[in-house]
Amino acid sequence: MGVGGTHEAKTTYREAMREALRQALRSDDRVFLMGEDVGRYGGCFGVSLGLLEEFGPERVRDTPLSESAFVGAGIGAALSGMRPIVEIMTVNFSLLALDQILNNAATLLHMSGGQLPVPLVIRMTTGAGRQLAAQHSHSLEGWYAHIPGIRVLAPATLEDARHMLAPALADPDPVLIFEHGSLYNVSGELLPSTAPVDLDHAAIRRPGTDISLITYGGSLPKALAAADELAAEGISAEVIDLRTLRPLDDAAITVSVARTHRAVVVDEAWRTGSLAAEVSARIAEESFYDLDAPVERVCSAEVPMPYARRLEEAALPQVADIVAAAHRAVD
Amino acid sequence: MSLAHPTRTRKDSAPPKAGKRTTTTRGNGRAGVPSGRGDTGHRTDLLESMLRIRRFEERCVELYSAAKIRGFVHLYIGEEAVAVGINEALTPEDAVVSTYREHGHALARGITAEAAMAEMYGRTTGCSGGRGGSMHLFDASRRFYGGNAIVAGGLPLAAGLALADHMRGQPHVTCCFFGDGAFAEGEFHETANLAALWKLPVLLVCENNLYAMGTALERHEAQTDLAMRAASYGMVAWAVDGMDVEAVEQAARRAVEGVRTGTGPHFLELRTYRFRAHSMYDPDRYRHKAEIERWKERDPISLLTDRMRENGELGDDALARIEQGITDEIDHAVEAAEQAPEEPVEHLFHHVTSSSAEAVH
Numbered sequence: 140m141g142v143g144g145t146h147e148a149k150t151t152y153r154e155a156m157r158e159a160l161r162q163a164l165r166s167d168d169r170v171f172l173m174g175e176d177v178g179r180y181g182g183c184f185g186v187s188l189g190l191l192e193e194f195g196p197e198r199v200r201d202t203p204l205s206e207s208a209f210v211g212a213g214i215g216a217a218l219s220g221m222r223p224i225v226e227i228m229t230v231n232f233s234l235l236a237l238d239q240i241l242n243n244a245a246t247l248l249h250m251s252g253g254q255l256p257v258p259l260v261i262r263m264t265t266g267a268g269r270q271l272a273a274q275h276s277h278s279l280e281g282w283y284a285h286i287p288g289i290r291v292l293a294p295a296t297l298e299d300a301r302h303m304l305a306p307a308l309a310d311p312d313p314v315l316i317f318e319h320g321s322l323y324n325v326s327g328e329l330l331p332s333t334a335p336v337d338l339d340h341a342a343i344r345r346p347g348t349d350i351s352l353i354t355y356g357g358s359l360p361k362a363l364a365a366a367d368e369l370a371a372e373g374i375s376a377e378v379i380d381l382r383t384l385r386p387l388d389d390a391a392i393t394v395s396v397a398r399t400h401r402a403v404v405v406d407e408a409w410r411t412g413s414l415a416a417e418v419s420a421r422i423a424e425e426s427f428y429d430l431d432a433p434v435e436r437v438c439s440a441e442v443p444m445p446y447a448r449r450l451e452e453a454a455l456p457q458v459a460d461i462v463a464a465a466h467r468a469v470d
Numbered sequence: 471m472s473l474a475h476p477t478r479t480r481k482d483s484a485p486p487k488a489g490k491r492t493t494t495t496r497g498n499g500r501a502g503v504p505s506g507r508g509d510t511g512h513r514t515d516l517l518e519s520m521l522r523i524r525r526f527e528e529r530c531v532e533l534y535s536a537a538k539i540r541g542f543v544h545l546y547i548g549e550e551a552v553a554v555g556i557n558e559a560l561t562p563e564d565a566v567v568s569t570y571r572e573h574g575h576a577l578a579r580g581i582t583a584e585a586a587m588a589e590m591y592g593r594t595t596g597c598s599g600g601r602g603g604s605m606h607l608f609d610a611s612r613r614f615y616g617g618n619a620i621v622a623g624g625l626p627l628a629a630g631l632a633l634a635d636h637m638r639g640q641p642h643v644t645c646c647f648f649g650d651g652a653f654a655e656g657e658f659h660e661t662a663n664l665a666a667l668w669k670l671p672v673l674l675v676c677e678n679n680l681y682a683m684g685t686a687l688e689r690h691e692a693q694t695d696l697a698m699r700a701a702s703y704g705m706v707a708w709a710v711d712g713m714d715v716e717a718v719e720q721a722a723r724r725a726v727e728g729v730r731t732g733t734g735p736h737f738l739e740l741r742t743y744r745f746r747a748h749s750m751y752d753p754d755r756y757r758h759k760a761e762i763e764r765w766k767e768r769d770p771i772s773l774l775t776d777r778m779r780e781n782g783e784l785g786d787d788a789l790a791r792i793e794q795g796i797t798d799e800i801d802h803a804v805e806a807a808e809q810a811p812e813e814p815v816e817h818l819f820h821h822v823t824s825s826s827a828e829a830v831h
C-alpha cells in the first residue's frame with residue numbers, strides 16, 4: 140500500500156481527505172474517528188496516517204473486525220451527543236453493518252417522532268479498477284441512495300474530498316461518504332479555499348451544449364476524458380457531477396438536459412436497479428419532451444467483478460464506452 | 471424432557487419453588503454489596519410499579535381485541551420484576567436501550583401510561599409522536615432509546631451510548647435489555663467483545679424467558695448457560711431469579727455499582743417467563759399449559775404481595791387503594807388517547823431527515 144503525494148505543492152485525494160479529518164478532529168472535541176485499522180496502521184488506504192500520533196487512541200480508535208458493532212456504536216455515540224466518523228474499509232464489508240445503517244441510523248429520527256437525530260458520518264471506499272476481484276470491488280452506493288433518512292455523498296474531486304466532510308459533520312442526520320478507491324492517488328493543486336461544499340447541489344464540472352454526461356465519483360475522470368475526446372470531434376459535452384446521490388439534485392439534471400437535449404448516465408454500478416436507472420427514470424418523468432434521443436446508460440457489466448485485468452477492464456465503464464454512447468445519442 | 475426445561479446444563483430451569491429464594495441472587499450478606507432499601511414503603515413502590523405494567527398491558531389486550539390498537543404487540547406479563555428491579559438501580563442520567571417487548575421497561579423508566587397508551591393508538595401525543603407504536607417507544611428526555619424490533623439490534627447502540635459517556639468522563643451506565651434469542655445473533659457477540667475490550671459502562675440484561683418466539687432455548691443455543699458464555703468475554707456475569715423483584719433489584723444494584731467503578735460491562739441473566747404468547751398474533755402452540763401454570767405459581771406480583779402480607783406490610787385496603795389508583799391512571803390514559811389528535815397526512819414526510827420538519831413534536 141503506497142501513501143502517495145510526493146510532489147511539492149501538489150495534493151492527493153488521500154491527503155485532502157486526511158486534511159479534512161485532521162481539521163474536523165481539531166475543531167470539535169465531539170469528533171472522533173473509529174474503524175478497523177484507522178489508528179496504528181494508518182487506515183487501510185492510508186487516509187488516517189499520522190492522526191493517531193496527533194490525536195491519541197481515544198479519538199482515533201482502532202476497532203475489532205465487527206462492522207455491525209462499531210457502526211452501531213457510532214450511532215449510539217451520535218445519539219448521545221458525540222460526532223463520530225466511522226470508517227468502513229470497503230462498501231462490500233458495510234453489508235455486515237447494513238442492519239445498523241438502515242434499521243437504526245436511517246430510521247431512529249422517524250420512529251422516535253423527531254426526538255432522536257443521528258449526527259453520524261460513515262466513510263467507506265467503493266468501486267473497482269484495482270484488480271481486487273469480486274469481494275472488494277463493487278459499487279453499492281446506489282443501494283444506500285435508496286434509503287430515506289440518510290444523505291449519500293460521493294466526492295470525486297480534491298476539493299470535495301477536502302471540503303465535504305465539514306458540512307457532512309454539520310448535518311444533523313447520518314451521512315455516508317463513498318470514496319472511490321481509484322481516486323486516492325489522484326493529485327493536483329488544491330486551491331487554498333475554506334468554503335464548505337454545498338451538499339444539496341450537483342456541480343457542472345465542464346459546461347457544454349450538445350449532450351449531458353451525468354456521473355459521480357470514480358467515473359467523473361472518465362466522463363471528463365470522454366468530453367475531451369468528444370470536443371476534439373466538435374461535440375460539446377456538459378459533464379455533471381452529481382456528488383450527492385441522495386437527495387438527488389433533480390433541477391441540475393433537468394436544466395442541463397433542457398439545454399443539451401441528450402443524456403448519457405455513467406455509473407460504475409450494475410445497470411439493473413442502479414442509480415443510473417433512477418436518474419434515467421427521472422429524466423423520462425421530467426424531461427421527456429426535451430429529449431432528442433433516448434437516454435443512454437454506461438454501467439458495469441452484470442458480472443461479479445473479475446480479477447483478471449482485461450476482464451475487469453471489459454466489465455467497467457471506459458472512456459471509449461462513454462464516447463460511443465454519446466455518439467449513439469448525437470448521431 | 472419438556473421443551474422448556476433444558477436439563478443438560480441447567481438444573482434450575484424449572485421455576486424456582488414459591489417461597490424459596492435461589493441463593494445466587496441475594497446480595498444481602500455480601501460485603502460491600504449495596505442492597506435495596508428493603509423497607510415497606512419501598513416494597514410498596516415496587517409492587518405498584520409492577521402492577522402498573524401488568525394492568526396497562528391487560529388493558530392493551532382488551533384494546534387490541536377491540537381493534538383500537540394494532541400492529542405487533544408483545545406483552546411483558548410475567549416479566550415485570552425484571553424491568554422494575556433493574557430500573558431501581560438506575561439514575562435518570564443513565565441510558566436504557568430496549569427491545570420490542572418494552573412496555574414494562576418504558577413504564578418503569580417513567581414514561582407515563584398516558585404517553586405510552588397514546589403511542590399504541592398512533593396519536594401525536596404518544597411518546598414517539600405516533601410514528602413508533604408498541605414496538606418503538608422512545609423518550610429522549612429520559613434517555614430511553616427504544617424500542618428496537620431487530621433482535622440484538624440495540625446492543626451496538628448501547629455500546630455507543632456508553633462509549634460517549636466513557637469518552638466524556640460521565641459516570642453514567644447504559645442498560646441494555648434483550649432476550650435469550652439475541653445470543654444467537656452476531657451482534658450480541660460483537661458488542662460483548664467490544665464493550666469488554668473497551669471497558670464500556672454497559673449493563674447487559676438478558677431476559678431469559680426460555681423461548682425465542684416458539685423456539686425453546688435448548689433448540690436455539692448449543693450452550694444454554696448464558697451467564698457462563700457472557701463471562702467468557704471477560705465480564706462479570708451471573709444468573710438471577712427474574713421472578714423475585716427484590717432479588718433483581720439487589721443484583722442490579724451490585725452490577726450497576728460494578729459498572730460504575732469502571733470495570734467494564736456486567737451481564738445479568740434474568741431467569742423469567744412470559745405468561746402470554748410471544749405476541750398478540752401467536753397461538754402459543756409450542757408450550758404445555760402445565761408448564762405455564764407452574765411458572766404462574768411464581769408470578770412476580772403474587773410473590774411480592776405474599777411476602778408483604780406475611781410481614782404484615784400490606785393489607786387488603788392498601789392493595790385496593792393501589793389498584794384503584796392504577797385503574798384511574800389507565801382509564802385516564804385511554805380516554806386521553808381516544809381524544810388525542812391524529813397527525814394530518816400532510817405531515818407524512820416529517821422526521822425523515824431533521825430538515826424535513828421541526829425536530830421535536
Ligand SMILES: Cc1ncc(C[n+]2csc(CCOP(=O)(O)OP(=O)(O)O)c2C)c(N)n1
Pocket residue numbers: 571619620621648649650651652677679681682683748
Ligand atoms: C433480526 C431479527 N430476526 C428475527 C426477528 C423476528 N423475531 C421477533 S422476536 C423474535 C424472538 C426473540 O426472542 P428473544 O430474544 O428470546 O426475546 P423475547 O421475545 O423472548 O423477549 C424473533 C425471532 C426479528 N425481529 N429480528
